[in-house]
Every structure is written in C-alpha cells, then in structure tokens.
Amino acid sequence: xxxxxxxxxxxxxxxxxxxxxxxxxxxxxxxxxxxxxxxxxxxxxxxxxxxxxxxxxxxxxxxxxxxxxxxxxxxxxxxxxxxxxxxxxxxxxxxxxxxxxxxxxxxxxxxxxxxxxxxxxxxxxxxxxxxxxxxxxxxxxxxxxxxxxxxxxxxxxxxxxxxxxxxxxxxxxxxxxxxxxxxxxxxxxxxxxxxxxxxxxxxxxxxxxxxxxxxxxxxxxxxxxxxxxxxxxxxxxxxxxxxxxxxxxxxxxxxxxxxxxxxxxxxxxxxxxxxxxxxxxxxxxxxxxxxxxxxxxxxxxxxxxxxxxxx
Amino acid sequence: xxxxxxxxxxxxxxxxxxxxxxxxxxxxxxxxxxxxxxxxxxxxxxxxxxxxxxxxxxxxxxxxxxxxxxxxxxxxxxxxxxxxxxxxxxxxxxxxxxxxxxxxxxxxxxxxxxxxxxxxxxxxxxxxxxxxxxxxxxxxxxxxxxxxxxxxxxxxxxxxxxxxxxxxxxxxxxxxxxxxxxxxxxxxxxxxxxxxxxxxxxxxxxxxxxxxxxxxxxxxxxxxxxxxxxxxxxxxxxxxxxxxxxxxxxxxxxxxxxxxxxxxxxxxxxxxxxxxxxxxxxxxxxxxxxxxxxxxxxxxxxxxxxxxxxx
Numbered sequence: 076x077x078x079x080x081x082x083x084x085x086x087x088x089x090x091x092x093x094x095x096x097x098x099x100x101x102x103x104x105x106x107x108x109x110x111x112x113x114x115x116x117x118x119x120x121x122x123x124x125x126x127x128x129x130x131x132x133x134x135x136x137x138x139x140x141x142x143x144x145x146x147x148x149x150x151x152x153x154x155x156x157x158x159x160x161x162x163x164x165x166x167x168x169x170x171x172x173x174x175x176x177x178x179x180x181x182x183x184x185x186x187x188x189x190x191x192x193x194x195x196x197x198x199x200x201x202x203x204x205x206x207x208x209x210x211x212x213x214x215x216x217x218x219x220x221x222x223x224x225x226x227x228x229x230x231x232x233x234x235x236x237x238x239x240x241x242x243x244x245x246x247x248x249x250x251x252x253x254x255x256x257x258x259x260x261x262x263x264x265x266x267x268x269x270x271x272x273x274x275x276x277x278x279x280x281x282x283x284x285x286x287x288x289x290x291x292x293x294x295x296x297x298x299x300x301x302x303x304x305x306x307x308x309x310x311x312x313x314x315x316x317x318x319x320x321x322x323x324x325x326x327x328x329x330x331x332x333x334x335x336x337x338x339x340x341x342x343x344x345x346x347x348x349x350x351x352x353x354x355x356x357x358x359x360x361x362x363x364x365x366x367x368x369x370x371x372x373x374x375x376x377x378x379x380x381x382x383x384x385x386x
Numbered sequence: 387x388x389x390x391x392x393x394x395x396x397x398x399x400x401x402x403x404x405x406x407x408x409x410x411x412x413x414x415x416x417x418x419x420x421x422x423x424x425x426x427x428x429x430x431x432x433x434x435x436x437x438x439x440x441x442x443x444x445x446x447x448x449x450x451x452x453x454x455x456x457x458x459x460x461x462x463x464x465x466x467x468x469x470x471x472x473x474x475x476x477x478x479x480x481x482x483x484x485x486x487x488x489x490x491x492x493x494x495x496x497x498x499x500x501x502x503x504x505x506x507x508x509x510x511x512x513x514x515x516x517x518x519x520x521x522x523x524x525x526x527x528x529x530x531x532x533x534x535x536x537x538x539x540x541x542x543x544x545x546x547x548x549x550x551x552x553x554x555x556x557x558x559x560x561x562x563x564x565x566x567x568x569x570x571x572x573x574x575x576x577x578x579x580x581x582x583x584x585x586x587x588x589x590x591x592x593x594x595x596x597x598x599x600x601x602x603x604x605x606x607x608x609x610x611x612x613x614x615x616x617x618x619x620x621x622x623x624x625x626x627x628x629x630x631x632x633x634x635x636x637x638x639x640x641x642x643x644x645x646x647x648x649x650x651x652x653x654x655x656x657x658x659x660x661x662x663x664x665x666x667x668x669x670x671x672x673x674x675x676x677x678x679x680x681x682x683x684x685x686x687x688x689x690x691x692x693x694x695x696x697x
Contacts, residue, residue, distance in 0.1 A: 142594065144578040145594045146593075146594065218614065218615075221615065228570070234570075235559075235573075235599050236570035236571070236617065237572065237599045237600065238572035238574070238599065238600060238615035239615065240600050240611075322601075323577070323601045323602070324598050324599060324600065324601050333598075333599050333600055343577050343601070343603055344577065344579065346490050346491055346494050346579070347491045347493040347494035347497070348579070349497060
C-alpha cells in the first residue's frame, strides 16, 4: 500500500470545485421544480381563458345547464363545481375523524399486538392504486347503495334512480382513499409531540383520554392540518376511481343524485371534444387548479395563524 | 482492472441487445409507438393481442404477398369487435401488413381521420355534414342493430316505440307502467360523443331530450352495468349482447339479423369505415382491406361477428 499524504490545504482546488459544482446541481434541481410549477400555471391560464372570453365568465361559471354537444351548446359548470366542493367536503367530514382517531389509536391507545396488525394494514391501504378502489366501489359499493336508495325512495314520484352510482358512493370511495394519508401524517404529528406535554398533563391529574384530546391533539394541530390539506388535495384531484362510481350526469349534488365532478367531467369528454367544447374543458382544468391553490393558501394561513397563536 | 473489463463487457452487451431489438421490430415499432401515444387502456390491450397474433401468424404463413404497409384505425367502441376481427384476419391473409385499431368513440375517430393521424375512421353512425365537408368519405361496411337491453330479472320482454321514448325522456319512471314489476327504471346511456347514443337518439327523434341517470363511456361498460343493476335499461350494439342481459323486442319485432335485413326492426345504424378521400386514392394496403371486406370472405367475417352485410 502506497503511503497516502493528507494535507488540509493540498486538495483545496478540487474541494472548492466540487463544492461549486454541487451548488450548481442543487440549484438546477430546485429550479426544475419551480420551472415545472410556473409552466403548468402558465399553460393552464393560457389554455383556460379563451373559453371564458368566448362563452362568457358568468355563463360558464354560474350556468347550470351542461349540454356541450347540443344544437345550441350550453357550458354551465356551476353544478360540477358544487359537486366537487360538496364531494370533497363530505369526504373530509367522513374521512378525517376516522383517520385522526385511528392515528390516536396507533400512537397512544393501541395494545402492542393490535398495533402490529393495524399499522401494516394502514400502510398497505396507502399503497393500493386508486383504480382498485374504483373497481371495488363498482362491484361492492354500488349494489349496496342501490339497495339503500330503493329503500329510501320507495314511494317517491320524482326521484331519478341511479342504480347506486351517485354522490354518496363517490364520497365513500374518496373517504376511504384519503384515510391512509390522514392516518400516517397525523400519527407522525402525534408522535412528534414532546413527551413533557403528556407527562405534565398526566401529572396534574388529567386522564389519558383528556390528555389526548385536550393536550396532544391541539399540540399536533399543525401536523393534523397538513394531513387534512393533503387529504383534500387527493380527494379533489381524484378522477379514475370516482368516474366508475359516480354516474357522470350533471346534476345538483344531492347524496342520491348521479353527479359529475370537475375531474370526471374532463376525463369523460376530453377524448372527443372539439373546438369550444375542448377549450371549456381546459377552463374546467383551470378552475380545478385555482381551487387547489386556494385551498393550499387558506390552509397554510390557518396553519401559520395557529402556530403564531401558540408562540 | 478485471472489474473494469466486466463492466465494459456488460455495457457492450446491453447496447447490442438494444440495437437488435430496434432492428428486429423495424416498422412495427414505429407504428405501435404512434398508436400507443394516443391509445386508451382498452386499445393498448387490443393492439398487443393483435400484434401477438400477427407475429405468431407471420411465422406460420407461407403466402406470397405483394401488399405491405400499415393501416391505422380509430373510432367507435361499438365497432371494437369488428375492427379486431378484421385486423386479425387481414393480417393473417397479408402478413406484411400491420393493422392497428384504437377505440376512442365515433366523433373522436372521424376527427383523427380528418386531422390525418389515422388511415381509417370508424363511426357507428352516418357521417355529419361537417365531417363530409372536411373530406371524410362514408364507406358503409356493415349494418348494426342497436339492442335495448334489460337485466335478466326483468319480466318485461318488449316495448313500443312510444314507451321507449317515454322511458328515455323521463316520463315513464316505473316498470309497472309498461307491464313489469313495481320497480324504478334506472336509465343508462352513453356519453355525449358516442355514435351509439347519436344513432339511438336520432332514430327515436329525442336528441337533447334524454334524461339519463348514468352516462357510461363504452358499450361494454353499459352492458356490464345493465347486467348488474336490477331495473336498469340501456342500449348497446347488437353484436355484444350475451346471456347476461335480455334484448327487448321493439314494436313486437325481435332484434335479429333477419328482422334488420328485412327492415322491420327500426333501431339499426350503419357501421362506417371512413377514409380521407375516395378508396381509390388510399394506400395499397387500405385498398386491399376494402376489397377484402367486399369479398365473400369479408362478408362471412362480418356475419360471424354478428353484424349484417351490406349488399
């Protein structure tokens, strides 16, 4: 073995060259991400606004009749927007409590053996492709919801029966889909709460449950809100799974109505849309994009506001 | 040194394999790459199956051929069975020709044709004036019946034209009004760009008046939905009807080949394989395809698939 010379200043030139190159590489990678976001935003705006000018902002955003291929086409997407909002909200209302409770269970209340069973199950759930949820919804959920529907509207004269493909089926599928995200992140947030909080709370005489609900969950608030934001992002952006179970007819979003979401509207018609119809579909994409940006901004504000109050 | 040479050898081997793959596939690779770029999932599976059959047959065939090249088709999902059958048998007859088909919907298919991205556009309806002015020439290769199907538990075996119109415009909501059990009618149809839907609504003169509870994206999916939902009614291409559903008699005429040929069953539409310009102006391969379809062999193929030949 040759004796190797070590010198602090010896390889100075190589070191600083490596440092500089590394700096450039990291900056380039970061710029790639920024570039991607900017170009997507620019593309959506460029392609989404011509239809707003052609058809009229109020006609598109506040119109209720969606008949793009009729003799006199009408491009009102109000019901579609409402459906996305309602569907996501309902999915969050259903999924987040279950998710957070499961996270509490996993982090705090689970006996070791049960935790061993539940944790891998949750991780497996996170890995299932969304189309599988759609297929299962189609085969298992739809017939079930149809039975409930026939029971509830037995004597109704005006209800249009949907055979189980309606808002409530889509909401259930979405709620199950956001569970893994919410559970994993909430659990991490709960585990990250400093032990001192829990110990102090127990020391002053609070019960375990009181500690969890009054001390730990508020302390983990920012993590739980992150979980909700990610859950909302997944729910509002889901297209394939719910296109199989939601019925795809533009209606007011009542639980047992066949509905169309912003995402499924694009999916089901992009294949054959022409001219104005196609441009309106891009506008729908723009609306979706704006919604997601809005939710992220609002939620971050709430987060910052919460964290600010704490300190 | 030894490690270096092994690495080098591995690299050479990998490059040789890649080069072999490229040259081995030749034209086929290019054609399929183009097709794959525009394909839906169903089409990809169909294209692969067709390719495999072609490869197997290519090895076995000994025929002397003068026709070679590639033919690309796009369009109606109702014509999937026919398109795949034509592709398979034509490639068997002329091993040097590759036939690929995508299933994007009638309107999308004709649009692809007029845009010049495919050789043949399949439509399960007559061509619109705008499509003819854009240069598409209507070549009717078969007649297809549209069957109105219900699930097997339904006791209704036939409807009159007025009853059918009533059901699809939302006036008749319960099977008891047309002689069946007391069960709500779940009205299932196709999406707005579908040739089947266009033909169905045009023949019944209820364009823009239909009230659907489910708008589904393909003939196969409609069949599956009707088969699994009690009280549902839907329309599909006659050649896909199987034992999982019952095809209703309309105005007391059963949906059979004989009745359609005799002109008694009123729900029938042409299967059009449109070309950009007359057949005589197309490539040799396309001309050979149309000659084949007009021959006795071709007519037999059309009948095996369950369609009616044009005399």
